[in-house]
Amino acid sequence: MRVFTIERRIRFSHCDPAGIVYFVNFFDMINAIVEDWFDQVIGLPFQEMHLQRRIGFPIVDTDCQFFRPCHLGDMLRLELGISRLGRSSIEFRIAGRVDDEEKLRGRHKVALVSLDTFRSMPIPDDLRAKMAPYVTDASGDRA
Amino acid sequence: MRVFTIERRIRFSHCDPAGIVYFVNFFDMINAIVEDWFDQVIGLPFQEMHLQRRIGFPIVDTDCQFFRPCHLGDMLRLELGISRLGRSSIEFRIAGRVDDEEKLRGRHKVALVSLDTFRSMPIPDDLRAKMAPYVTDASGDRA
Amino acid sequence: MRVFTIERRIRFSHCDPAGIVYFVNFFDMINAIVEDWFDQVIGLPFQEMHLQRRIGFPIVDTDCQFFRPCHLGDMLRLELGISRLGRSSIEFRIAGRVDDEEKLRGRHKVALVSLDTFRSMPIPDDLRAKMAPYVTDASGDRA
Amino acid sequence: MRVFTIERRIRFSHCDPAGIVYFVNFFDMINAIVEDWFDQVIGLPFQEMHLQRRIGFPIVDTDCQFFRPCHLGDMLRLELGISRLGRSSIEFRIAGRVDDEEKLRGRHKVALVSLDTFRSMPIPDDLRAKMAPYVTDASGDRA
Numbered sequence: 001m002r003v004f005t006i007e008r009r010i011r012f013s014h015c016d017p018a019g020i021v022y023f024v025n026f027f028d029m030i031n032a033i034v035e036d037w038f039d040q041v042i043g044l045p046f047q048e049m050h051l052q053r054r055i056g057f058p059i060v061d062t063d064c065q066f067f068r069p070c071h072l073g074d075m076l077r078l079e080l081g082i083s084r085l086g087r088s089s090i091e092f093r094i095a096g097r098v099d100d101e102e103k104l105r106g107r108h109k110v111a112l113v114s115l116d117t118f119r120s121m122p123i124p125d126d127l128r129a130k131m132a133p134y135v136t137d138a139s140g141d142r143a
Numbered sequence: 144m145r146v147f148t149i150e151r152r153i154r155f156s157h158c159d160p161a162g163i164v165y166f167v168n169f170f171d172m173i174n175a176i177v178e179d180w181f182d183q184v185i186g187l188p189f190q191e192m193h194l195q196r197r198i199g200f201p202i203v204d205t206d207c208q209f210f211r212p213c214h215l216g217d218m219l220r221l222e223l224g225i226s227r228l229g230r231s232s233i234e235f236r237i238a239g240r241v242d243d244e245e246k247l248r249g250r251h252k253v254a255l256v257s258l259d260t261f262r263s264m265p266i267p268d269d270l271r272a273k274m275a276p277y278v279t280d281a282s283g284d285r286a
Numbered sequence: 287m288r289v290f291t292i293e294r295r296i297r298f299s300h301c302d303p304a305g306i307v308y309f310v311n312f313f314d315m316i317n318a319i320v321e322d323w324f325d326q327v328i329g330l331p332f333q334e335m336h337l338q339r340r341i342g343f344p345i346v347d348t349d350c351q352f353f354r355p356c357h358l359g360d361m362l363r364l365e366l367g368i369s370r371l372g373r374s375s376i377e378f379r380i381a382g383r384v385d386d387e388e389k390l391r392g393r394h395k396v397a398l399v400s401l402d403t404f405r406s407m408p409i410p411d412d413l414r415a416k417m418a419p420y421v422t423d424a425s426g427d428r429a
Numbered sequence: 430m431r432v433f434t435i436e437r438r439i440r441f442s443h444c445d446p447a448g449i450v451y452f453v454n455f456f457d458m459i460n461a462i463v464e465d466w467f468d469q470v471i472g473l474p475f476q477e478m479h480l481q482r483r484i485g486f487p488i489v490d491t492d493c494q495f496f497r498p499c500h501l502g503d504m505l506r507l508e509l510g511i512s513r514l515g516r517s518s519i520e521f522r523i524a525g526r527v528d529d530e531e532k533l534r535g536r537h538k539v540a541l542v543s544l545d546t547f548r549s550m551p552i553p554d555d556l557r558a559k560m561a562p563y564v565t566d567a568s569g570d571r572a
Binding site: 303310 | 453480
Binding site for chain 2: 017018020022023024027028031050051056058059060061062063064065066069115118
């Protein structure tokens with residue numbers, strides 16, 4: 001089972017008057033890791049996905065637990081795996097760490113739709129084959 | 144049981160290349176309804192909360208289900224209630240509708256901390272008394 | 287000569303670790319006042335402009351001077367006038383005040399394009415007629 | 430004379446319903462290149478600047494011309510130089526290109542202030558010495 005990883009330096013613009021990351025920005029980072037994974041692993045950049053294939057993966061359900069705040073200057077390491085690969089849906093599990101400290105854990109479910117009809121579609125076999133190595137076996141684990 | 148409501152016109156800047164609201168912006172709206180509720184209902188504007196009292200309500204866990212996309216120009220009506228009022232935590236339930244169509248449903252848990260120590264604190268009784276009318280009785284309902 | 291005005295409460299999410307508005311958010315507010323003016327004054331909501339008429343007003347040049355910081359909780363009053371109405375372009379002048387203190391002054395130039403070709407187009411006469419009352423006579427004034 | 434360069438892939442979240450970058454996001458990128466330059470060139474990361482030294486460089490005036498739209502998937506190369514180094518202020522010039530096409534040109538003026546008093550301060554000599562190599566000689570050029 002594989003994990004896809006990106007790193008993000010916590011910037012000034014991510015932080016709020018309390019000096020910690022405004023939580024909304026974590027969801028933007030979660031979107032970014034999914035975008036990078038589609039680009040680098042699945043070989044389907046968003047511009048090709050949306051503009052040429054006219055398909056999209058809108059978010060069905062997303063959940064994130066925040067264990068500890070992140071601060072300006074932290075290097076956040078985000079990891080992506082797949083907790084459940086359905087017929088047209090993918091449930092990602094996302095973990096965020098700074099050094100050895102777990103900062104957040106997310107579950108982020110998307111589903112394939114046609115952008116012309118906004119109706120769900122089955123994930124094509126060629127894409128599914130590239131996704132399969134990222135499916136985790138921790139099926140009993142909530143996050 | 145009371146519900147607090149705000150309305151938000153879906154703007155150009157909320158929308159993505161697929162012509163629908165980029166989901167991250169919904170979390171910013173959820174933060175806004177919580178901020179407005181603290182200001183207008185609890186009588187504790189965020190500037191007073193953060194800068195004078197040096198307390199905050201960071202997000203512990205947030206979850207949102209998206210049923211249908213929102214489009215540019217939609218008037219989104221957001222409703223806030225409390226699904227669980229703990230010793231130092233508040234779990235809000237948020238619903239979003241455009242006309243009669245439910246667009247999203249969220250669960251948004253925050254916990255009171257000291258901004259100086261980032262340690263949790265019990266919710267003071269005067270604040271708790273103002274929160275109580277918003278506690279829903281739908282305790283068995285997940286969202 | 288008319289001026290179009292909106293008010294925006296400075297929110298937690300607008301502010302940075304220095305406790306003042308992150309300047310990027312002012313540009314989002316400038317976009318919002320332009321959007322509201324097109325909707326409420328010109329009678330051309332962005333969804334109709336973009337999705338039905340297939341025209342847009344991309345930004346050609348924007349400039350903003352920041353005189354004093356805005357803080358969490360401030361009520362910012364934004365005013366919009368037109369400093370120059372060209373064949374296909376509109377140069378707005380924007381002023382931002384909190385109470386009697388001027389916080390910012392902007393110049394924001396947009397130009398009408400076809401969204402299909404991204405080439406400039408003359409502003410139609412019916413729209414121009416509704417814009418004219420907002421042209422200021424302070425033509426010698428930079429901002 | 431030196432130029433500092435970063436590259437940014439244009440993401441889904443940067444783009445608007447017209448399929449091009451929402452201009453506000455360019456200002457966030459301009460802030461990012463300034464932040465990276467302070468960190469990597471001047472040796473003064475924003476967290477040290479703000480939290481330890483209690484100084485900041487708020488924006489005094491910023492201006493950006495947009496020549497051509499940027500699209501999802503573009504790799505934007507941003508370049509930073511200094512067009513004017515004052516006693517307490519720095520006026521950056523920023524250029525943005527995708528391949529050989531110039532997309533934007535900005536002028537971004539910041540001034541050193543104490544975060545405790547929000548009053549301007551002279552730029553310390555040790556910082557000034559590191560900034561000097563980035564001053565361009567194109568002093569007669571507007572942008």
